Each structure stands twice: as C-alpha cells, then as structure tokens.
Amino acid sequence: MTQGQPITTSITLNLPETVFSALRKTPDEFAQKMRIAAAVKWYELEKISQDKAAEIAGLTRAEFIQALSRYHVSPFQYTEADLVREMENAD
Template identity: 60%
Template sequence: MDSLHHKLDSTEPFELTEEMRVAAAAKWYELGKISQEKAAEIAGLNREEFMLTLSRLQVSPFQYTVQEIEEELRDAH
C-alpha cells in the first residue's frame, strides 16, 4: 500500500483549524442552518470580512429568509 507523509510545520495545524472553521461556517450559512452574524462569529471574522470570504468561496452572501430581512429592518430603526 502506498502512503503519503507530510511533516507539518508549527503553524500549519493552526491554519488548518482556522480554515476548517471558516469553511464550516460558510457551508452552514449557505445551507440556512445559521445566520450570517452567527457564521461570522464562528469563523472569527466580522461581518464585512465574512462577506468577502463568502465571495472568495463563491457562496452568495444573500441567504436571507423573509423573517431575517424583517428582523434586520426592525433592528436598523
């Protein structure tokens, strides 16, 4: 059986963990399981950074339900 070995440098485990957290948050947001605000929090980003990340991952930042739009409008006033 062939195998692949890769030695991780000291920063790779942290970077991998961070990338997995961002990817999971983006996917859960895309599936409508969590709000954009919660996804940004999970990803460790502010909402602007999270929206830019969604663009990079080719995920639409507009996954709002009618209820979420109403809440956003209510909170804005």
C-alpha cells in the same frame, strides 16, 4: 469572567500529520480554515445567520462576506419564492 467576554469551549480533532503538509498549512492555519469553511457551508445551507457564521469563523461580518465571495456563495439568502414575492411588491 469579564462582562462582554464570550464563554468559549475547546474541541480536539485528531488528524493525520500528513494533512498539514498536503495543504501547506500549520495546524493553527488549518483550524482557522476549517472554521471558515464550516461557517460558510452552514450559512449556505441556511442553518445559521451571517452574524453567527462570522462568529464561528472568527471573522468580522465584513470579513465573512469576503470569505463568502472566495467560496462563491451569495451573501443573500433568498429562495426563488422570496424573489418572486419581492418583485411582486416592488411597485
């Protein structure tokens, strides 16, 4: 193994052929869209960081932030309490 090369694992999903034609995607395009959608959702749920989400999605961090915008998900993970605390300490 070359240093710096991540170890990868392949997974297999069995899906009906009709999903690809319904979404007008090839199986490879569908798989990539699933990776991005999963990463966006896990990020939105605060399960993973932006860096990890970008890695899962197979995107750079900048590309992942653009994907967040397409899915209408904020790139900022702040709770209401976080925002209140930030405003109190803004002086």
